[in-house]
Amino acid sequence: MKTSKSSRLEKFVEACIRHRIAVTVIFTLLTLVMGFFAARVEVKTVFDDLLPTSHDYIEVHKRFRQDFGGSNMVSIMVEVEQGDIFNIGALEKVKKLTNDLALVHGVNPFQILSLASSKLKDIKSSTDAIESSPVMFPDVPKTAQEMDALRNTVLKSPLIYGAYVSQDLKAALITVDFYENEVDYSKIFPQIMKLVDSAQGDGVRVRVVGEPILFGWVDFYVPETMQIFMMTLACLLALLFVTARTWRGTLLPLLAGATSAIWALGAARLIGYNLDPLVIVIAFLITARSISHSVQLVTRFGDELATGASTPRAAASSAMLQLFKPGMLGVVADAGCMVVVVLTPIPLMQKISLIGTIWVLTIGLCACVMTPVLLSWVKQPKGFAHPINIAPALERLLDLCIAVATSRRRYFVLAGTAVVLLGSGAYAFKLQVGDADAGSPILWRDSRYNQDAAAINKQFQGADRMYVVFEGKQPGAIKEPAVLNSMASMQRFMGAQPEIGGSLSLVDILPMVNQVLREGNPRYRDLGRSANENGELLYMWGPDAGDAARFMEPQQTSAPVTFFFKDHRGETIRTAIHRVKEFIAENPIEQGKYVLAGGLIGVTAAVNEVIFAGQIESIALALLVLVICCAVAYRSTRAGIFFMVPVVLSNTITFSVMAWQGIGMTLSTLPVAALGIGLGVDYAFYVVDAIREELHENDNLELAIAKALRTAGMGVLITSLTLTVSVVLWFSSSLRFQAEMGILMAIWLFVSSFSALFIVPSMVYVFKPEFVMSKRKKTVADCGAMPARRMVMAA
Known part of the structure; x- marks a missing residue:
């Protein structure tokens, strides 16, 4: 029976179903428009998106990167299999590579250094002056005598050898x-x-590393990533078809996931955002949320038909009315957890946060509204699409859930949960910020890139660089003996760290010039004793502008101390930064100051510091958003605390696995972690809301839990099984990051579903929270008071 006191939710549901043709036509037209824009989204990595918008290290890096070196330096090693590099064939390859690199897009020709470049020079003395000439430019030695001379020159030069x-x-x-x-x-x-x-070839092996090469490999694997994405959806389709046994239970969830993706990508194109290849795994995670919400509605639609709904239209209306509140609560919670990442001052994080939030919010329309609207057209099913029936197995599993939650075994479940929560929480503190491995965590350890990185770092000082800049108070400050001696002391101090393979500064040049001026006497291999003497040594060195730019500014006010690193693990970088700051604090200089830090290591240090600060902030804010959402939805602050249990459990377990497997908290994993907070609670919303609805019919809590698990629990079980099995395909990715994120997604899904089916019902039975047990007057105005199926049938 209808009443004038119908709630706004009931009016909304009724309007959607009554005007379903108009709703569907408008939704279809808008989806086509968004699809037009979605097809034009660029999938690429933008370098500037990786840099924090405000950090002292980044400011230093941007000021000096053109002269002292940027964070996109590429290192190429030419290695011979037999003999040594001093043969015509190998050196011709070095020369050709050096010359051809000048034609590469965006290259800084003044920053190409090799034996074959004009930048590496040999310093010699003559009767008239100091001569500084290229060691092997413009031609490769042709005779044995010339080759021996080149070898001797290299062996005598510490800047080359x-x-x-x-x-x-x-x-x-x-x-x-x-x-x-x-x-x-x-x-x-x-x-x-x-x-x-x-x-x-020809007995020569060439290896190459650097950020452009690393992210180039990521772009290279985009087609494979898209193939795995499509295979995952196909696997998901097959599993849904097997478990649901109906076409509606298969196609409608996939349609919800596809349309939400179209809307989100179309919005990204409209606001001018690109899609980074590394966040495709986040796209699958959000698509999985859309599918999950749709599966719940399709499952409840089937229950309504089975329990006597007069028509499919009535069943769809009833399902939408019952599940709209928990569904939208899950959507809002997911969106709230995602949007807090926008506070991280890194453009890539902010883009991911905004696109992810929009994507999650589209689920409210594509799944929570359109799925029941489309279900209202479904004809009364007369059978199943195939004979395979796994429902009895699923029902037996749900019977186990019911038996555990309604017997004394629930105490063992809660005790075990407490132990796991404490243990995983303690172990989660071992999670590192930054890369946890010596190679790139984006690619597998046996990948070509990581093998090349290991080989180059073994043969040379290190492929990754960081420079600390001395800034003088006036021009010529770097000639002061106190300044140069301080730079030398810093190099010695930092050289004690095992991961630092070497260092370079003006201090390495001037003693060589001084020695040459003294007829090669090693006793004079030292700095000048005064600023004027050091100025004379610089003059005698006589470098051109390109050579000098690596070591000092033209006004001789600032100069870098460059360190070469064997790896860029988070712990390595934090140790280096701490040691540099310690040295600076203990060795103040009157003539100026040191500023940190440029190069790839400096940029990575800035990113890690931002993530470390943002990680705690993002997780704390995401939990706060969750508490507020629950408190508003259930009008109880205890509801927020109640739902934090499955959230914290899923996240501590996941973070523990990350720490155990050496997966660091990086730019790529931070948004996944934030979204995982919302992922850990969606299933619990559906189960708890179903228990509340059943309690409005009777006071038997045991019976309410049993019915809730057989209805909402079935949707949770189907969704978690299909999605968990589907993400296994990500393990085959050539990108280690995506495979590891597949593992994390599987863990999140499993722990979340286990919590919803075992832990949450046990908590309800033991603690009997007021927001679940409270009894309200059964009026139609109370959208949760009268079971939706009765209301719709009465109408």
């Missing part, structure tokens, strides 16, 4: 940097790889 020619003389290094405002990984990667592959 060990830095650009390996100590065993079997490899030569080429380094190249780029103008960072012109960095385009999609162009740089294929051009450099073409050069590298053309130089392979």
